[in-house]
Amino acid sequence: MKSVIPDSLFVRLFLLLFVILSVSIFAGKEIFVLMGLEHAPPPVPRDPLRLYVILAVRLVAVALTAWVAARWLSYPIKRMANAAEELGKNLNSPNIEETSGPSEVRQASKVFNQMKARINLQMEERNRFLAAVSHDLRTPLTRLKLKAEKMDQQELQADIQEDINEMASIIDTTLDYLRGDEMPEAECMLDIGALVHSMVEDAEERGESITVSGHSNPIRLQPLAIRRCMGNLIENALRYGESACIVIGETDSNVVITIRDSGPGIPEDQLESVFAPFYRLDTSRNRNHGGVGLGLSIARDMARKQGGDIALKNAQGGGLVATLLLPKQH
Amino acid sequence: MVSVLIVDDDEQIRQLLREYLAGFGMSVTGVTDGVAMEEALEKNSFDLVILDLMLPGEDGLSLCRSLRVRSDIPILMLTARGEAMDRVVGLEVGADDYIVKPFEPRELVARIQSILRRSRAGRGSLAEKKEAEFMGWRLDLILRQLVSPEQVVIPLSNAEFRLLAVLVEHPNRVLTREFLLDEARGRGMELFDRSIDILISRVRQKLNDDPRTPSLIKTVRGEGYLFDTKEPR
Numbered sequence: 001m002k003s004v005i006p007d008s009l010f011v012r013l014f015l016l017l018f019v020i021l022s023v024s025i026f027a028g029k030e031i032f033v034l035m036g037l038e039h040a041p042p043p044v045p046r047d048p049l050r051l052y053v054i055l056a057v058r059l060v061a062v063a064l065t066a067w068v069a070a071r072w073l074s075y076p077i078k079r080m081a082n083a084a085e086e087l088g089k090n091l092n093s094p095n096i097e098e099t100s101g102p103s104e105v106r107q108a109s110k111v112f113n114q115m116k117a118r119i120n121l122q123m124e125e126r127n128r129f130l131a132a133v134s135h136d137l138r139t140p141l142t143r144l145k146l147k148a149e150k151m152d153q154q155e156l157q158a159d160i161q162e163d164i165n166e167m168a169s170i171i172d173t174t175l176d177y178l179r180g181d182e183m184p185e186a187e188c189m190l191d192i193g194a195l196v197h198s199m200v201e202d203a204e205e206r207g208e209s210i211t212v213s214g215h216s217n218p219i220r221l222q223p224l225a226i227r228r229c230m231g232n233l234i235e236n237a238l239r240y241g242e243s244a245c246i247v248i249g250e251t252d253s254n255v256v257i258t259i260r261d262s263g264p265g266i267p268e269d270q271l272e273s274v275f276a277p278f279y280r281l282d283t284s285r286n287r288n289h290g291g292v293g294l295g296l297s298i299a300r301d302m303a304r305k306q307g308g309d310i311a312l313k314n315a316q317g318g319g320l321v322a323t324l325l326l327p328k329q330h
Numbered sequence: 331m332v333s334v335l336i337v338d339d340d341e342q343i344r345q346l347l348r349e350y351l352a353g354f355g356m357s358v359t360g361v362t363d364g365v366a367m368e369e370a371l372e373k374n375s376f377d378l379v380i381l382d383l384m385l386p387g388e389d390g391l392s393l394c395r396s397l398r399v400r401s402d403i404p405i406l407m408l409t410a411r412g413e414a415m416d417r418v419v420g421l422e423v424g425a426d427d428y429i430v431k432p433f434e435p436r437e438l439v440a441r442i443q444s445i446l447r448r449s450r451a452g453r454g455s456l457a458e459k460k461e462a463e464f465m466g467w468r469l470d471l472i473l474r475q476l477v478s479p480e481q482v483v484i485p486l487s488n489a490e491f492r493l494l495a496v497l498v499e500h501p502n503r504v505l506t507r508e509f510l511l512d513e514a515r516g517r518g519m520e521l522f523d524r525s526i527d528i529l530i531s532r533v534r535q536k537l538n539d540d541p542r543t544p545s546l547i548k549t550v551r552g553e554g555y556l557f558d559t560k561e562p563r
Binding site: 131132135138142143144146147150164168188189191194197199201202205218223227 | 340342343346347349350383384431432433434435475478480481482483484485486487488489490532536
């Protein structure tokens with residue numbers, strides 16, 4: 001059975017001190033009497049009310065003392081736990097104070113700060129590495145593009161250019177995925193309907209077969225993250241399903257965006273696994289569609305960061321439906 | 331003849347760009363790094379600098395920043411990263427525009443020409459003018475989005491943005507359909523007379539402008555449209 005009282009250091013110390021103090025006050029005297037080291041106490045007063053008041057006062061005093069002491073003892077640990085939690089959310093949070101508190105806590109704080117510095121250093125190195133890789137991969141692609149420009153055979157030229165663009169987009173998504181959330185983005189009130197409409201219009205301009213309907217009230221979101229999320233979902237629908245039909249709507253608590261394509265769908269048992277990074281469906285079903293299998297995992301990552309989620313299901317009558325839920329409050 | 335200075339550490343890219351841009355009447359000088367860039371700038375005068383972000387020695391961002399302090403020569407950044415965040419960073423250090431590798435060579439030419447046109451017209455670069463305001467609305471020229479008086483961010487499609495940018499730039503004047511068509515046309519994109527009307531109605535919708543009694547984008551029958559900011563100029 002799970003206890004209602006939380007198991008924290010504070011509670012443990014409080015209980016311990018309460019018991020020690022109570023025993024020492026109530027039982028201590030009896031032991032001395034039993035051992036004959038002290039005279040028996042005067043007979044208990046007859047007035048039961050007085051007895052209860054004395055008991056209550058003592059209990060309250062004991063509880064108060066235990067509470068103060070437990071707080072005093074558990075505070076440094078609590079502070080460190082808070083700092084650790086802060087670090088989990090933000091790697092640039094300030095260091096824990098190393099100069100106050102008991103020596104064990106000071107020592108732990110120091111180790112903790114060193115660990116944070118090492119993590120930050122590694123993150124920096126990783127980002128530098130990613131930037132260098134990204135640059136080094138793009139340089140030959142840029143050369144190829146310029147060289148293709150000099151070719152005479154129009155058809156082959158277009159083919160090569162398409163391949164180069166695909167490679168560039170693979171580099172983009174892979175690095176995006178590896179880079180993760182290096183840059184925390186500010187939230188703002190975003191007209192999500194206008195965002196989706198504008199992305200659809202841009203896709204139309206490129207000649208894609210895509211439609212959108214519906215609107216919603218603005219919600220608080222990270223605009224670039226949600227643009228990336230929607231972008232990946234639209235790209236997937238167009239790549240595997242040839243066309244996309246988007247509907248925007250809202251419920252009491254969520255904005256709901258569904259993207260339906262007209263492709264072959266996904267086998268029921270793989271509807272969840274396609275969200276795993278680098279997961280590819282059976283190649284015989286989806287040959288030569290390009291992509292590295294990161295689109296959906298990035299999209300879900302971005303949606304979850306906004307407190308939302310993405311679910312996939314096969315539509316009746318064919319096609320895959322991706323549903324993006326974004327909470328109005330989070 | 332337009333003379334362009336390219337700073338990129340890849341020799342082949344410099345050579346290929348030299349050949350390619352020559353076809354568009356541009357003479358190209360290529361150098362490897364910041365030190366060579368300084369030397370070249372001292373010896374000759376250029377109309378535009380194309381600056382790679384990742385360079386040996388001092389990187390492109392800091393070169394751009396220091397170059398901007400002492401000169402107003404137009405700068406186009408070449409970079410590997412494509413997030414809008416980076417776009418802002420690139421423009422904040424004083425670059426006039428920004429293109430992501432691998433770029434379409436034709437797109438590069440179009441960007442160069444548009445920067446030169448802007449700098450000749452003395453219109454000021456995007457870097458100097460990051461946003462335009464009208465009637466409590468704000469058009470963010472870098473992130474290409476609209477911010478309502480209630481501080482709601484309203485993203486625009488490329489075509490909508492181009493159209494609105496033209497309107498904002500020429501307020502309180504009747505603009506013909508042909509003019510709008512010409513200015514708002516995307517690269518390689520067919521736009522017809524009718525599509526301007528559709529585009530206008532979409533922009534009106536985003537601006538919450540009632541199409542029957544529009545207060546911001548007014549229809550001038552038989553002539554075109556007028557962007558009314560009601561502010562004395």
